[in-house]
Amino acid sequence: MTNTVAIAARTGRPATSSVMGRLPEFLTIWVPLLLSAAHLISFSLWTIWISFTPSTLVPVSGWVGLRNYTSVLATRNWNIAFDNLLLFGSAFVLLSLATGLILAILIDQRIRGENVLRSIFLYPLAVSYVVTGTVWSWLLNPGLGIQKLVQDLGWTSFRFDWLVDRDMAIWTIVIAAIWQSSGFAMALFLAGLRSVDADLVKAAQIDGAGPVRMYRRVILPTLWPITITVIVIQLQFAISTFDLVRALTNGGPGIATQLPALVVYDLMFQRGLLGRGAAAAVLMLLILLAVLLPYAAWRHLQRRRANHA
Amino acid sequence: MPITTTRRRLLAGAAATLALPAFARAQSGVKPRLTAISQWSAGSDGAAITALGKKFEERGGIWQHSPVPGFTTEMMNKLRAQIIAGDPPACSQLKGPEIAAWSKIAPTVNLDSVVAAAGYEKVVAPDLAKLHKPGGKWIALPLQIYSTNMLFLSKRAMDKAKADKVPVTWADFNDLAEKMKSGGVTYPIANGGTRPDDGQKFEASLAGISPTAYRAAIMNLDKKALAGPEVKAAFAQVRKIADWMDPNVGAQPFATNAKRFIDGDMGMMIQGGWAQGVLRNAGFKLEDFIITPGPSDNSKPVFLLNADAFIFWERKEPDLQAGQALMAQLVMDPAIQTMYSQITGSIPVRTDVDLSGEGWSDGQRRTAAALKDAVANNQAVLSLAHNMAQENGLTAAMIDVLTEYVKNKTIKPEQAVTRLAEAVEGAR
Numbered sequence: 001m002t003n004t005v006a007i008a009a010r011t012g013r014p015a016t017s018s019v020m021g022r023l024p025e026f027l028t029i030w031v032p033l034l035l036s037a038a039h040l041i042s043f044s045l046w047t048i049w050i051s052f053t054p055s056t057l058v059p060v061s062g063w064v065g066l067r068n069y070t071s072v073l074a075t076r077n078w079n080i081a082f083d084n085l086l087l088f089g090s091a092f093v094l095l096s097l098a099t100g101l102i103l104a105i106l107i108d109q110r111i112r113g114e115n116v117l118r119s120i121f122l123y124p125l126a127v128s129y130v131v132t133g134t135v136w137s138w139l140l141n142p143g144l145g146i147q148k149l150v151q152d153l154g155w156t157s158f159r160f161d162w163l164v165d166r167d168m169a170i171w172t173i174v175i176a177a178i179w180q181s182s183g184f185a186m187a188l189f190l191a192g193l194r195s196v197d198a199d200l201v202k203a204a205q206i207d208g209a210g211p212v213r214m215y216r217r218v219i220l221p222t223l224w225p226i227t228i229t230v231i232v233i234q235l236q237f238a239i240s241t242f243d244l245v246r247a248l249t250n251g252g253p254g255i256a257t258q259l260p261a262l263v264v265y266d267l268m269f270q271r272g273l274l275g276r277g278a279a280a281a282v283l284m285l286l287i288l289l290a291v292l293l294p295y296a297a298w299r300h301l302q303r304r305r306a307n308h309a
Numbered sequence: 310m311p312i313t314t315t316r317r318r319l320l321a322g323a324a325a326t327l328a329l330p331a332f333a334r335a336q337s338g339v340k341p342r343l344t345a346i347s348q349w350s351a352g353s354d355g356a357a358i359t360a361l362g363k364k365f366e367e368r369g370g371i372w373q374h375s376p377v378p379g380f381t382t383e384m385m386n387k388l389r390a391q392i393i394a395g396d397p398p399a400c401s402q403l404k405g406p407e408i409a410a411w412s413k414i415a416p417t418v419n420l421d422s423v424v425a426a427a428g429y430e431k432v433v434a435p436d437l438a439k440l441h442k443p444g445g446k447w448i449a450l451p452l453q454i455y456s457t458n459m460l461f462l463s464k465r466a467m468d469k470a471k472a473d474k475v476p477v478t479w480a481d482f483n484d485l486a487e488k489m490k491s492g493g494v495t496y497p498i499a500n501g502g503t504r505p506d507d508g509q510k511f512e513a514s515l516a517g518i519s520p521t522a523y524r525a526a527i528m529n530l531d532k533k534a535l536a537g538p539e540v541k542a543a544f545a546q547v548r549k550i551a552d553w554m555d556p557n558v559g560a561q562p563f564a565t566n567a568k569r570f571i572d573g574d575m576g577m578m579i580q581g582g583w584a585q586g587v588l589r590n591a592g593f594k595l596e597d598f599i600i601t602p603g604p605s606d607n608s609k610p611v612f613l614l615n616a617d618a619f620i621f622w623e624r625k626e627p628d629l630q631a632g633q634a635l636m637a638q639l640v641m642d643p644a645i646q647t648m649y650s651q652i653t654g655s656i657p658v659r660t661d662v663d664l665s666g667e668g669w670s671d672g673q674r675r676t677a678a679a680l681k682d683a684v685a686n687n688q689a690v691l692s693l694a695h696n697m698a699q700e701n702g703l704t705a706a707m708i709d710v711l712t713e714y715v716k717n718k719t720i721k722p723e724q725a726v727t728r729l730a731e732a733v734e735g736a737r
Contacts, residue, residue: 056702058393058414074735077709143557163559166717250560252502254713269382271702272410 044285051278059274068279072267078280081258084170085287088259089238091171093231096178100185100230101223105215107186108193118190121183129180133247136176137163140248166256169249173241173257176248181237185230192226193219225302232295239288260284342371343632345619346391347402348384350376353586357652364645370635371628397622399629400636404618405697409443411620417448418621418630423637424450432659434680434689436528437616440697449620450640453655455582456676457692458513458603458613464596465573466494475601479517479546482577482604486553489576498553499575501563507712508694510550513579515543516611517604520688527707528691528698530737535730544714544722550579551715564591571597579603581615581695585672586654600672602679605688612683615695616658660684706736 051069054062072078103121107114124132139145142161150158162168196219204218242261249257251266264284268277343365349358355376362372375398377384384402391397392415403411424430424447430438433451441449460482462475470488474481486497500506516523518539525534534540555575558566564587569575571593578584585600602610619640621633639645646657651668656677664674683689691697694711696704710732714725 057410058389071735075706137559141557141559141561143555161557164557164716250503252560252712252716254716255709256713256716266705269386271705272385272407272700273702 047278047281047285050274051282053275055274055278057272057274064275068275069283072263072276072279072283077255077258077263077266078260078283080255081260081263084257084259085239088170088174088177088241089235091174092177092238093234095174096182096185096234097227097230099178099182101189103182103186104189104193107190118187121186123183124180125183127180129243130247132176132180133244136172136179137248140172140175163249164253166253169253169257173245173248177238177241177244180244181234185234188226188230189223192223196222228295228298232291235291236288239284239291260287339628339631340369340371341631341635342626342628343373343400343636344398344629345372345374345400345402345636346377346384346387346398347374348377348379348381349402350378353653357649360648360652361639361645364639364648365632365635368635368639370632392622397624399624399633400619400621402617403449403620404616405440405691405695406700407696408440408449408618408620410700412443412448416623418623418633420447420450420621420637423447423634424641427638427641429641429659432661434614434660434684436689436691437614437658440616440691441618449618450637451616451618451658452640453617453646453650453653454658454680455615455655456602456612456679457509457581457615457695458516458611459580459582459584459672459676460601460603461499461570461578461580461584461588462599462601463499463570463573463576464598465571466492466497466576467599469493469573470576475599476604477608478606479514479604480606483549486549486576490553494576495574496553496555496569497576498550499563499566499570499578500554500558501565502558502560503562504708504712505694506563507715508708509579509581509692510547510715511543511711512613512693513603514546514550515540516613516688516690518542518546518606520605520611520690523690527693530699530703530733532730535733536726540729541722541726544725547711547715548718548722551718563587567591567593582656582672582676583654585670595670595672600675602675609686609688610679610682612680612689613692614680614689615692615697617655656680703733703736706732 050059052063052065053060054064107117107121111117140160140163142148142159142164147158147160150160162172200218200222201214204214209218240261241259242265245251245257245259245262251258251262260280261284264277264280266277267273267280271277347358349355358374358376362374365372375387377387381402385407388397388401388403388411397415437451437454441447441451460476466489467473469492470485471492472485472488474485476482476485489497500510512523512527515527522534522537522539525531526537526540555566563578563580563584566575567588568591570578571588582600588598589595602612605611619636621637624630624633641659643657643659643662646659647662647668649655650657650673654670654673656664656673660677660681662677664677680689693699693704693707698704699707707729710725710728714720714728720728
């Protein structure tokens with residue numbers, strides 16, 4: 001027995017050391033990856049299964065086909081939530097992109113106090129969405145916040161009552177979400193602006209390009225991979241928005257600012273309808289996939305093109 | 310001395326319970342122990358349940374209460390997890406039709422013998438009793454009662470309106486609101502913007518217009534009643550109320566407006582009895598406001614019931630079974646109910662508790678009297694807005710319609726009637 005061990009040790013030394021050498025890599029990359037993948041996939045599969053069962057208060061087995069889906073799709077709540085998601089998602093992503101880009105370009109002008117300004121614009125990201133929602137719910141309340149302040153200053157006919165206006169309330173969520181996350185877009189864009197090849201800029205300057213033309217024709221075109229990344233990250237945030245709305249409007253006035261995540265929570269935990277809640281969650285997953293799959297395909301295409309070049 | 314007699318009866322009941330085989334075996338050797346979960350952790354609710362725990366310990370029991378602070382739904386998530394794990398608490402907070410719904414997912418304790426021995430059924434409002442005995446057996450016990458349709462009048466707003474008569478019917482109420490408006494009260498109705506707030510406006514209107522229609526339409530979901538003229542009239546009344554409310558209220562609770570109500574900038578609140586505690590905790594005096602039963606068109610008080618309760622889950626351990634028996638006796642005890650309601654500001658479940666003594670407020674006395682009258686006239690009904698009339702799923706679907714109606718003034722009452730009926734159909 002000692003013999004075999006000795007032989008194994010002798011012959012196996014190089015192999016063992018290479019396995020040992022790769023062990024940290026193994027532990028830090030594969031174990032967490034497999035665990036979270038298993039976690040994600042098993043719970044997603046479980047949710048999909050529940051969405052086809054007649055579960056109410058607790059999960060039960062059984063098969064009801066698409067009944068949960070048809071009844072969720074027939075509710076006013078879901079339809080309002082879906083329309084809101086389209087509006088909120090596109091407005092929020094476009095406007096936060098624009099705000100972030102403008103902030104990044106302004107900060108990029110080698111100004112004094114850049115670090116301070118950058119921290120200020122990034123700071124909202126460190127605040128929890130519940131806090132953001134609560135603070136804005138007071139600021140936007142017409143009887144207490146901005147409207148009252150301006151009216152007290154003397155402009156008595158000033159109106160800014162979006163929070164309690166059914167048609168405009170969804171825009172208050174857009175405002176608060178932009179306040180929260182345009183700093184994030186700014187940080188990414190700034191990194192992109194700083195990595196633009198200095199020679200390229202110099203060449204453009206020599207050719208006599210003014211600042212506007214330089215940004216439009218030289219610098220911004222190099223930023224578009226970052227733009228796509230920002231769009232995807234912001235979109236998946238928009239689709240899963242929950243805490244911000246819950247604190248800011250709680251889906252109101254009435255049910256005017258419902259979003260899919262609110263509907264899922266409401267069905268599962270407040271109405272005690274696990275099956276329908278799971279169906280709504282699966283619908284959310286499908287919306288998310290509709291965004292992420294094209295992105296993955298695009299990334300794949302890019303990589304192939306890069307390899308060919 | 311009604312309390313003494315009931316107490317004697319209760320003692321007899323306790324003795325009878327001891328004679329019952331299951332509990333007798335359980336109580337003979339072991340020290341009673343109770344595992345309980347509720348959402349009551351802070352404020353007067355937390356103080357009340359702590360006091361109840363002390364009484365439990367005084368009787369030789371071991372009290373193991375795990376509060377789950379936050380919304381009721383979070384307490385329910387814990388309960389759900391424990392039930393799925395096969396380890397339910399011996400007793401947990403649960404109310405209304407949820408008692409029947411949850412009793413289907415795990416076995417409960419049959420409390421019939423303890424309840425019968427205490428002669429409890431005679432002193433509980435019939436509709437309330439029904440909720441706690443789904444399938445004909447008592448499995449849960451109500452603990453305290455609130456009315457969700459009390460009318461709070463601001464003294465200063467009454468002065469501005471030069472009014473001294475408390476409104477009895479909806480016509481009186483509407484008159485008073487108009488008088489307040491012309492007397493300089495900015496918003497005759499003080500309100501919050503939450504879902505139950507909006508629901509309460511509707512249930513108070515419908516029950517006040519016709520308790521019979523309320524029972525048929527909201528509690529029994531009778532199709533004809535749901536489309537009936539009373540429901541439409543109730544929506545019309547809600548529109549009037551909504552027009553008198555401050556449109557700037559977002560999703561805030563009603564308590565945000567407490568000061569403007571007391572100052573007479575707002576005139577009336579349709580709120581639950583708990584608002585009395587909120588106003589007093591905010592430092593306002595009882596002389597600043599009047600509490601009276603909500604408007605009722607037949608002039609007899611209508612009582613919209615909201616009751617907290619404990620449900621008892623089946624456990625095999627003898628000490629937990631003994632604990633459940635002891636807890637049941639305590640919850641039915643008039644002295645314990647008195648102690649509990651005096652802390653929280655509610656009224657006792659028992660209709661035979663005397664509230665004339667010290668420790669009760671006028672508001673509580675008036676509420677208790679209203680309940681007695683309402684029960685006698687068959688006008689005590691179950692609150693929709695506070696999850697007493699229907700299971701949570703149906704309630705939420707109906708409140709969706711009500712809250713949208715309150716906030717969207719372009720919806721006509723007849724449209725709201727159709728939407729309410731559709732919501733009921735869709736959620737069933």
